[in-house]
Amino acid sequence: MSYRYDIRLSGSGGQGLILMGIILAEAIGIYDGKYVAQTQSYGPEARGGSSKAEVVVSDAEIDYPKALKLDLLLAMNQKSCDDYYMDLKPDGILIVDSTFIKQLPTPRAYQIPFTRIAREKLKREMVANIIALGAISKLAPIVSSRAIEAAVLARVPKGTEKLNRDALKAGMTAAQKVKKISFPNTPAGFEDEDT
């Protein structure tokens, strides 16, 4: 039986979630060579409103393209965290942007202030999504850091490579820090599972 790994990236319109979905799907599908299906849903407005992108990963052709029960949920605002938390599997991974999310549905969540890091460290709020991608590559065993870097650099506009690479690195560093705090007793070896 083939496996299925369901990811949902959620937040509000303008946070770059759909681009994240595309980059993640490209990293997993093209650079890591698995089957992927990426879908999205958003409102008619360009900014604000709710927005989500979903990526389904498998080792076989994917039938139903939307996420079913989530293995990984990224929430970039409080509303999406509240709305989609119930779709998470019991052992699923929840990553939240703690800049905006103050009320957590579970203590088992990775809290990283993606937007604050983007604002303060990189001076560009718009790279919060790339920081989150970096974090995902360290926290979820579904995509390699190398693939995510290749996919990001292939998608972003020319001249922004350094900014985006820095953003990725910032996300990876933040993830490794938060992993130690959230789960200090992580068994040895788990840390390298994603690379």
Place this chain on the structure above:
Amino acid sequence: MKKKVQKRELLLQGNEAVVEGALKAGCNFFAGYPITPATEISEILSVRLPQLDGTFIQMEDEIASIGAVIGASLAGAKAMTATSGPGFSLMQENIGFAVIAEVPCVIVNAMRGGPSTGLPTMPSQSDVMQARWGTHGDHPIIALCPSTIRECYDLTIKAFNYSEKFRVPVLLLVDEVVAHMREKITIYEDEDVEIFNRVKPTVPPEWYIPFEDTPKGVPAMANFGDGYRYHVTGLTHDIRGFPTSRPDEIDPFIRRLFRKVSQNFADIQIGEFYQTDDADITIIAYGCVARSARRAAADGRERGLKVGVLKMNTIWPFMRASVEKVLRTSKVVIVPEMNMGQISREVKRVNKGDAKVFTINKVDGKIITPQEILSRIKEVY
């Protein structure tokens, strides 16, 4: 010299795959007006077509778009337009013109929720009957419906081929989910794809009869400007293209329009049977819902239910033979659709009573889930 195999592995959106397919088929003219969820087709072709010496025009509206497409095709171009429900409604009159004047063209309709402006960013399958009967008058129509990114590519090529082969407008019904979904697709540049181009007249201009009947029912088509002067009209016309009111000319003309499609039914029927041979329950589905159906069938089999799927890629002409086959062999047939029941009525129409036909109708702007199909199966079986 050894042929170099060029392989491109891409993560493409449904709309992007439609563009790739169209360019592969030789599309060199696009006129359209952007509309969600079909905008990406215009957006990408506006860059790609000029690079390939083709023509891209953003028209003032959809009525003008289809008009330009018909004109370009008459002048010899392989022409296409792309729109969604509201634009598709505006195009209906000229689609009829393309039918009666026998102008090959491809019209992509990325289906969103309706009626009217409806749900711009949400999927639906509610234009199925509009595709069939949207333009007035008795006419045959070919409409194809992809459910994967690969099919977006392949069926766009087929749409161009059918339009050129039969001199008909061909509709490609994509739903919002498939149009905006991304999947990996491998495109081989030197792949041996059948590309069909319209038959041109071989006789000298003065002998050319533009709407002459042939065994295939498809007259040879001369490009405007090539010296073959003929008349194109939306009025019912004789074999020379001039309006006629003679019953003995009208009847064979209308029948020929039908015949050129009907005698090629076998060529036009595209679909797939998944585990239908021993199935007690068969799901008949198309577009994105066919994917939910596949999942529901797999989950059902795991629970000991014998579920199969008939996926329809050809929506019109209706895949009667394939549907009749599953109606004969199954006890229950389920037709899930994101409308109030458009294809299910056709299924019920051809059902001779061997199977019970049940519907799932979802009109809330969300895709039908595998779970909803399984629940319905439990309810009725």
